[in-house]
Amino acid sequence: MQIYLPIAEMxxxxxxxxxxxxxxxxxxxxxxxxxxxxxxxxxxxxxxPAPVAVATEANQIVASSASGILAHMRRRNxxxxxxxxxxxxxxxxxxxxxWLFGVLRDIGQIDLMIRLSFVVFLGxxxxxxxxxxxxxxxxxxxxxxxxxxxxxxxxxxxPFKMRFRTSRLYISxxxxxxxxxxxxxxxxxxxxxxxxxxIPAMIYLLGMPTAVVxxxxxxxxxFVTANVTFFQSLNHQTVDITLALLLLVGAVIGAQFxxxxxxxxxxEQLRGLLALMVLLVCAKLLFDLITQPExxxxxGMLGSHS
Amino acid sequence: xxxxxxxxxxxxxxxxxxxxVPTPVHAADPLIADLSKxxxxxxxxxxxxxxxxxxxxxxxxxxxxxVRGPASDMVVRRKDRTLGIWINRDQVGFADVPSFYRLAxxxxxxxxxxxxxxxxxxxxxxxxxxxxxIGDVLDAxxxxxxxxxxxxxxxxxxxxxxxxxxxxxxxxxxxVKLHFPANVVTGTYGVQVFLLRDGLVVSKRNYSLxxxxxxxxxxxxxxxHKHPAAYGALAIAIALLAGWFAGFVFRRT
Numbered sequence: 001m002q003i004y005l006p007i008a009e010m011x012x013x014x015x016x017x018x019x020x021x022x023x024x025x026x027x028x029x030x031x032x033x034x035x036x037x038x039x040x041x042x043x044x045x046x047x048x049p050a051p052v053a054v055a056t057e058a059n060q061i062v063a064s065s066a067s068g069i070l071a072h073m074r075r076r077n078x079x080x081x082x083x084x085x086x087x088x089x090x091x092x093x094x095x096x097x098x099w100l101f102g103v104l105r106d107i108g109q110i111d112l113m114i115r116l117s118f119v120v121f122l123g124x125x126x127x128x129x130x131x132x133x134x135x136x137x138x139x140x141x142x143x144x145x146x147x148x149x150x151x152x153x154x155x156x157x158x159p160f161k162m163r164f165r166t167s168r169l170y171i172s173x174x175x176x177x178x179x180x181x182x183x184x185x186x187x188x189x190x191x192x193x194x195x196x197x198x199i200p201a202m203i204y205l206l207g208m209p210t211a212v213v214x215x216x217x218x219x220x221x222x223f224v225t226a227n228v229t230f231f232q233s234l235n236h237q238t239v240d241i242t243l244a245l246l247l248l249v250g251a252v253i254g255a256q257f258x259x260x261x262x263x264x265x266x267x268e269q270l271r272g273l274l275a276l277m278v279l280l281v282c283a284k285l286l287f288d289l290i291t292q293p294e295x296x297x298x299x300g301m302l303g304s305h306s
Numbered sequence: 307x308x309x310x311x312x313x314x315x316x317x318x319x320x321x322x323x324x325x326x327v328p329t330p331v332h333a334a335d336p337l338i339a340d341l342s343k344x345x346x347x348x349x350x351x352x353x354x355x356x357x358x359x360x361x362x363x364x365x366x367x368x369x370x371x372x373v374r375g376p377a378s379d380m381v382v383r384r385k386d387r388t389l390g391i392w393i394n395r396d397q398v399g400f401a402d403v404p405s406f407y408r409l410a411x412x413x414x415x416x417x418x419x420x421x422x423x424x425x426x427x428x429x430x431x432x433x434x435x436x437x438x439x440i441g442d443v444l445d446a447x448x449x450x451x452x453x454x455x456x457x458x459x460x461x462x463x464x465x466x467x468x469x470x471x472x473x474x475x476x477x478x479x480x481x482v483k484l485h486f487p488a489n490v491v492t493g494t495y496g497v498q499v500f501l502l503r504d505g506l507v508v509s510k511r512n513y514s515l516x517x518x519x520x521x522x523x524x525x526x527x528x529x530x531h532k533h534p535a536a537y538g539a540l541a542i543a544i545a546l547l548a549g550w551f552a553g554f555v556f557r558r559t
Contacts (some may be wrong), residue, residue: 001351002351002352002353002488003350003351004348004349004350004351004352004353004488004523005523006519006522006523006524006526006527006530007526007527007530009489010488010489011352011353011354011488011489059541059542059545060545062541062542062545062546062549063544063545063546063548063549063552064549065549066545066546066548066549066550066553067549067550067551067552067553067556068549068553070550070553071553108381108383108394108397109393109394112391112393112394116391226542226545226546229538229541229542229545230535230538230539230541230542231538232538233530233534233535233537233538233541234534234535234538235534237530237531237534237537239530239537239538239541241526241537241540241541241544242523242526244541244544244545245544245548248545248548248549248552252548252552252556256556289391289392290390290391290392291392292387292392293385293392294461295454295457295458295461296384296385296386296392296454297382297383297384297385297451297454297455297457297458298382298383298385298394298458299380299381299382299383299455299458299459300380300381300383301378301379301380301381302378302379302380302381302399302440
């Protein structure tokens, strides 16, 4: 059954969209990741214009983080003060990101930027996770040397120190501001929540306790993707509600199955699998960038929104 | 649809329009034609459609049908390999490029030399469209960008030529199936039908066809463009509601 997507202005099979939502939802439930970094490239692969894919995926992440955050709030796993500081940076970053998106589109480089950003991020993340999980698998049973719990670096010498009670931290507000800013920028340019970058940074860079990391990052992601949705709609009219809803239905159901299935698998194997998948998507994007396109000429509307 | 199946349908059309077959049409109207519909509605289930053009000619001759979609200014970009990656480097703008182009004819119009003047005079054929580059562009450069643009439109099914696509069903009766893919642009499409004899245009008729979005999809599109701020807020509200609803449902199970 074909459905005409009003903003993407293309006809797509409904079941394909539901299956994509379901598959990415399954993976996100299985691995406990957002899924935006897989869904945006998939949408581009099936022919959705890259700007629409990015903006619509941001809209879908609003929904998936909204459903996740309530559980974390009930368990008091959200550091609202840290979340607020991250968010201030995030709002700035995402606003600037949407503006930059428009500039890049006008000069005809937005597709390239989106694809390149994905190649770099997926490549780095996939590579890191793969080495880490394979090392853990090989070193199984042996104990590595314990690293110091808290290392002092130049980051702790930064000014504007702030106390974050829930996270039991006294650090410079510049750190979460900058982190939020970078993640907000990624949300606007790539249509990802940015959890894959923010969660490790919160643990290793800010030194937050792991218990509050996921809830706090969801808090930031919810508001930042909402901000991206708003400004992409306002400036570029690239948010396709129909597409977002169809993906959402599949994703919600898929995530439930993924979470149940994931409970039966070992952590390192899971991470290894995720890394392989991420690298596969990365390789496909890279392959498309380096092979000569069938037609080296592309056409766009001049001075209008397309 | 195959030609034999169309024959009864066409006979009805002929009767309805008061034409008699095979009695020749009036000398003043050596060409008469009509479209099976004068509008295409892009609904939620739209996946492209076919429009039939029927007609009758008096005496001998070839029929040529040309459809042009609404024109707009386009920018054509060329990718070049830079550091191993194909990147948009150079660009040329063209004014008033038809968003859609169909050419169908009963005979190979490019074959005979005498059609050449006709082709040039009316700008018939995608390669002969009268497209003006924006700004000063060298002819050679313009030609390669222009060809690249047309290849692009052909690949996406928006431009095509169907030599022999106009089929004669009986003496003087012709029909042609015009395909409109799912990615057509909305607006008014101009349909020109030519009757050619010995390289000359004996008769020419113009019709128009409106492509419009209707239904919920059209409303979503119009809302997104007319009230972008409200649309953005609505998109967020829907996502929040859907997300909370999903969280609520699956907490219970």
